Amino acid sequence: MTTAPALDAAPSVRTTTMAQALNAALRDAMKADPTVHVMGEDVGQLGGVFRITDGLTAEFGPDRCLDTPLAEAGILGTAVGMAMYGLRPVVEMQFDAFAYPALEQLFSHVAKMRNRTAGKLPLPITIRIPYGGGIGGVEHHSDASEAYYTHTPGLHVVTPATVADAYGLLRASIASDDPVVFLEPKRLYWGKDTWDSAAGVEPIGRAALRRTGRSAVLISYGPSLPVCLEAAEAAKAEGWDLAVLDLRSLVPFDEETVCEVVRSVGRAVVVHEASGFGGAGAEIAARITEKCFHHLAAPVLRVTGFDIPYPPPMLEHHHLPGVDRILDAVARLQWED
Amino acid sequence: MTVLDHRHLAAVPGWLPGATGHRSDPAPLLPDASPLRVLGTSALEKTDPELLRELYRRLVVGRRYNQQATTLTKQGRLAVYPASTGQEACQVAAAMALREQDWLFPSYRDTLAVVARGVDPLEALTLLRGSAHTGYDPRASRTAPLCTPLATQAPHAVGLAHAARLAGDPVVALTMLGDGGTSEGDFHEALNFAAVLNAPVVFLVQNNGYAISVPLTQQSAAPSLAHKAVGYGIPGRLVDGNDAPAVHAVLTEAVERARNGGGPTLVEALTYRVEAHTNADDATRYRDEDEVAAWREHDPIQLMERHLRPLGLIDDELVQQAADEAEALAARMRAEFHADAELDPMSLFAHVYAEPTPQLREQAAQLAAELAAEAEVHDR
Ligand SMILES: Cc1ncc(C[n+]2csc(CCOP(=O)(O)OP(=O)(O)O)c2C)c(N)n1
Numbered sequence: 273m274t275t276a277p278a279l280d281a282a283p284s285v286r287t288t289t290m291a292q293a294l295n296a297a298l299r300d301a302m303k304a305d306p307t308v309h310v311m312g313e314d315v316g317q318l319g320g321v322f323r324i325t326d327g328l329t330a331e332f333g334p335d336r337c338l339d340t341p342l343a344e345a346g347i348l349g350t351a352v353g354m355a356m357y358g359l360r361p362v363v364e365m366q367f368d369a370f371a372y373p374a375l376e377q378l379f380s381h382v383a384k385m386r387n388r389t390a391g392k393l394p395l396p397i398t399i400r401i402p403y404g405g406g407i408g409g410v411e412h413h414s415d416a417s418e419a420y421y422t423h424t425p426g427l428h429v430v431t432p433a434t435v436a437d438a439y440g441l442l443r444a445s446i447a448s449d450d451p452v453v454f455l456e457p458k459r460l461y462w463g464k465d466t467w468d469s470a471a472g473v474e475p476i477g478r479a480a481l482r483r484t485g486r487s488a489v490l491i492s493y494g495p496s497l498p499v500c501l502e503a504a505e506a507a508k509a510e511g512w513d514l515a516v517l518d519l520r521s522l523v524p525f526d527e528e529t530v531c532e533v534v535r536s537v538g539r540a541v542v543v544h545e546a547s548g549f550g551g552a553g554a555e556i557a558a559r560i561t562e563k564c565f566h567h568l569a570a571p572v573l574r575v576t577g578f579d580i581p582y583p584p585p586m587l588e589h590h591h592l593p594g595v596d597r598i599l600d601a602v603a604r605l606q607w608e609d
Numbered sequence: 610m611t612v613l614d615h616r617h618l619a620a621v622p623g624w625l626p627g628a629t630g631h632r633s634d635p636a637p638l639l640p641d642a643s644p645l646r647v648l649g650t651s652a653l654e655k656t657d658p659e660l661l662r663e664l665y666r667r668l669v670v671g672r673r674y675n676q677q678a679t680t681l682t683k684q685g686r687l688a689v690y691p692a693s694t695g696q697e698a699c700q701v702a703a704a705m706a707l708r709e710q711d712w713l714f715p716s717y718r719d720t721l722a723v724v725a726r727g728v729d730p731l732e733a734l735t736l737l738r739g740s741a742h743t744g745y746d747p748r749a750s751r752t753a754p755l756c757t758p759l760a761t762q763a764p765h766a767v768g769l770a771h772a773a774r775l776a777g778d779p780v781v782a783l784t785m786l787g788d789g790g791t792s793e794g795d796f797h798e799a800l801n802f803a804a805v806l807n808a809p810v811v812f813l814v815q816n817n818g819y820a821i822s823v824p825l826t827q828q829s830a831a832p833s834l835a836h837k838a839v840g841y842g843i844p845g846r847l848v849d850g851n852d853a854p855a856v857h858a859v860l861t862e863a864v865e866r867a868r869n870g871g872g873p874t875l876v877e878a879l880t881y882r883v884e885a886h887t888n889a890d891d892a893t894r895y896r897d898e899d900e901v902a903a904w905r906e907h908d909p910i911q912l913m914e915r916h917l918r919p920l921g922l923i924d925d926e927l928v929q930q931a932a933d934e935a936e937a938l939a940a941r942m943r944a945e946f947h948a949d950a951e952l953d954p955m956s957l958f959a960h961v962y963a964e965p966t967p968q969l970r971e972q973a974a975q976l977a978a979e980l981a982a983e984a985e986v987h988d989r
Contacts, residue, residue, distance in 0.1 A: 346798030353768020
């Protein structure tokens with residue numbers, strides 16, 4: 273696990289969108305460390321299709337924030353060589369499904385270079401990937417692809433759900449000496465919140481309990497977290513008191529916190545929008561069962577998207593887990609002890 | 610509906626010739642019709658005699674290395690060996706065109722090039738022995754790991770060269786791959802990135818006629834692989850890959866052009882692998898002996914002897930010296946690989962992350978317990 277970098281002295285409490293917090297994290301990281309280089313498609317003049325890199329080329333020049341040719345394997349492969357020479361590339365993949373051309377570089381080289389070279393060539397690369405649905409995107413623009421990355425040893429996989437974490441976790445990811453797949457829940461890009469850049473940096477690998485509760489715990493991350501919080505609120509009407517745990521980092525996986533919460537509550541539902549089969553939820557449920565079996569009053573349930581290619585936008589709400597589906601699962605946890 | 614034809618486009622400022630940022634005349638980028646040769650031409654007289662002798666010596670030692678490694682696979686001492694027998698000139702001459710600060714990005718067949726960089730010949734073999742992925746320190750030798758996924762090391766070379774140029778360092782990256790590798794997307798993306806970034810990179814394609822069993826005609830319809838450079842706006846060069854001084858000359862020119870800001874070059878070296886793809890391959894299934902025999906006549910070592918002996922550049926003394934050196938190396942390889950490798954199973958967990966995750970710590974403890982239990986049984 274990587275510790276967070278020291279931040280600039282000037283404390284700043286701000287109200288921004290997650291997109292702006294990510295932009296601030298990039299800017300602050302580039303200011304703090306001249307080896308940080310941002311690169312990707314349209315990240316320069318345009319500031320990225322989601323404007324996460326807005327203004328970076330103007331401030332740091334086209335070498336530090338580089339508009340690359342349109343080729344994801346080329347972008348990530350070039351970043352590998354740059355990292356080998358001492359730079360800290362921050363790569364933007366334009367959309368989740370468009371990272372797939374780069375998977376060969378990611379799986380065969382980025383994830384393994386430290387291991388292949390017995391520690392001689394660590395690759396401090398951050399790969400930012402806007403991911404997930406719920407924004408009305410047409411096909412290939414809404415994949416939740418975290419399971420591909422979590423299944424690949426050598427990668428850290430991080431996904432913020434709050435504005436503060438967006439800033440803090442991105443700074444920590446850029447500072448990490450290992451490659452980090454930084455998954456940005458694109459449907460949360462425009463949500464506003466107050467955050468303190470001086471206090472908000474978290475080491476990656478720690479879950480955060482967003483809400484305490486005694487009836488059951490909803491375990492989630494990224495785009496599904498607000499849905500879980502909403503479900504927890506709605507559950508009050510049923511007399512259920514739900515805890516909500518935000519994983520924030522899938523690799524490393526904060527088993528300690530997860531088990532602590534599950535042991536105290538005894539019932540758990542894992543929620544994510546990616547397909548369930550072979551998904552991150554399967555891993556989490558299996559681990560809880562292995563480690564906390566005697567504390568469980570019910571089997572660990574999963575609420576996930578269906579095992580289908582991401583649907584057309586007019587149908588996506590049927591696929592994405594919503595409050596009702598989560599509450600149904602909570603009901604199935606057999607309440608009478 | 611308005612149809613935009615080219616006359617229309619010509620009226621749009623961005624489309625005016627010369628206003629597009631594209632090169633207007635690709636002709637200078639085209640490779641020569643026939644491969645460059647030095648042996649048997651007047652260019653030989655201008656070549657440094659000491660370089661020629663050094664090339665010869667390394668070819669002989671490299672040939673022996675190839676033979677010994679192949680033998681070691683038969684004895685089960687190496688997991689696999691893709692011999693570069695017949696291709697030694699490309700391996701040795703290319704690596705010798707680099708300076709110390711430059712970087713090499715080899716593929717799995719390029720062990721000899723790695724050795725020519727100064728890496729210990731035994732350390733260069735750990736991947737193929739199966740004892741470790743990369744036995745040498747890539748940073749110390751400025752040599753990337755031997756790369757197995759085809760052409761994927763090419764963008765790394767571009768990135769490193771780009772970073773070095775940004776730092777103001779006079780560093781050049783050379784990446785080597787085979788003819789089959791030129792069909793991979795990463796090769797093309799790397800050429801394009803290199804051209805756009807004007808990165809100091811040299812791409813060396815060793816066209817040995819086959820990608821495992823598939824002949825070049827089924828790999829590419831281009832007039833030559835060097836032609837592939839032209840579409841990216843960089844020069845393509847064609848060289849006789851069995852003519853060591855020619856390979857050295859072309860590579861030196863490309864490396865120095867890159868170093869001086871002239872950007873990337875794609876070099877295609879025409880050569881042949883006279884052995885099978887690896888020790889596990891049966892080459893008789895896809896090519897006939899006549900073809901192999903013809904190439905054996907165009908052997909890089911014999912070519913050197915044929916042309917340098919009459920000039921007195923190769924004499925009995927040099928031949929003996931090279932042969933002795935080759936035998937000494939072969940003996941060292943046999944001695945080293947005769948013993949079982951010393952392996953530490955716990956090293957499996959050492960370099961997955963800078964610090965192991967909690968899950969990896971747990972798994973390491975599990976393996977440690979298994980090893981302890983095994984040792985106990987052993988001791989009893
Ligand atoms: C991406 C990828 N696909 C397939 C392979 C399996 N493979 C190993 S070598 C080889 C042929 C390569 O031929 P070429 O590039 O001409 O190099 P040569 O073996 O002739 O040196 C193949 C298909 C591989 N290593 N990587």
